[in-house]
Amino acid sequence: MQLDPDDERILAGEFGETRQQMMELLVGLGTVYGAERFVPIASAQVSGASYKTIGEWGLEWLSSLDARAVVPAVLNPVGMDLERWQEMGIDPAFAKKQEQVVAVYRRLGIRLECTCTPYYLSLTGYGDHLAWSESSAVCYANSAIGARTNREGGPTALAAALVGKTPYYGLHLVENRKPTVVVRVEGAPPSPDAGWYGALGVIAGRQVGSRIPFFSGIRPTRDGLKSLGAAMAATGAVALFHVDRITPEARVFSYDLGGLEAITVGSDEVAAAWSGIPVDAVAIGCPHCSGEELGLIASLLEGKRVTKPLYVFAARRVIREHPREVAVIERSGARVYADTCMVVSPAFERYGAVMTSSGKASVYLPSLCGGAARLGTVEECVAEATS
């Protein structure tokens, strides 16, 4: 790899052991994937935030580091709302470990916005190079925004945050961003809810795997794109997709789709993802809710009371910027939590079956929480929680 003189000095250890180790990590990653040089990044999003996933050794490694982030960097969701964890019923022993992990990241200059939707917090633009980790955030940044990021692991995203660069390979290169498979959706309803796109993503992700799909026959909103991508990243390993006449790169480039394998998904297949199993709780906000989604949930809950636990998850800043909507939701008895979600919090281990509008959560809940998951639209989720 070609390094500039400053990078060489970091690698030689002139700026301390931590930066040297971070540069070794980035050069190692670049070597593995054949990068010729680095590219400066606009922001980083660092996974490996929940004590539930990184464990004692992850915490020890992080504690050994001493440097500060040089670009805006946020954390992935952690195992609990950092302010309201007691209310969530989190074990104090877990909370103590989680707070240690968070304190270490704070010392490293990572902002304690723990979210899978960093694009609601700092301006992320078309063509920006990023080093993001969380699979749905990566998929949204690449697809809905036209920014460029590979799916980073925790250590390499942290290294990129502390150095401000990432190896220039993979999805950073325009030539690697072309569609490699076509997905034709037939019989889509007129204006489907994000829950419908989640179900579509669950089905499509299984068929496209790690390829780059080009969709036709749908016109998703930004929340629809978010839901579709998150689910495809969960059942496949999709990090980028295009939607005909909707996503930025599909509008900028004219792709030659001739010769690509074409898959057809019918709306009947999507409808079959719905079930009617009884549930103990309802959860919305995987990925974290946008302001529009908080508004929709509030309008559906206005003047109602929940009859079973209803959890809503969003980034702390999005919650603060929508006090009216959040007040309406909480007045119903539902709770709006920040920093965490139903997939990473141990709070959901206590439920047997959970209803969600998230295709992604419907995939992960059964294995992570030991329960069953039922998929529905946001409207159906609210109806279930207030029935």
Next chain:
Amino acid sequence: MEVIIRARGIGRGSGTGALLVTDAPLSFLGGVDPETGVVIDPDHPLHGRSVAGRVLAFPHGKGSTVGSYVIYGLARNGVAPAAIVNTEAEAIIAAGALIAGIPLVDRPERPIGELPDGAPATVDAGAGDIRVGDP
């Protein structure tokens, strides 16, 4: 007699130990006990064997990216491999080896299946080679 096999070095440093060779990909998270270095995945051909102090050769990593931290845990417990040889390295193994200070090479000019299991070997990540046998 010593045989020198060229490979691609990732990171720096060298390590010496007896070769432990497998043709099955390895997940460190849930696959290797970070306290003992013993392979605990019951479906893995190396199940029950220890990677501690060995030159561990396997095709590539798999599974969770948290596996990088398990490799770090092995090193902190003094039961890490002396070096790693991959057919094709990927980010989990590379990040783990780099934060744990374990020499790593990949793309050896001879398939890893031809490496003699149990023979002494030295991996030099800086030079990008594997030296098999007694010098």
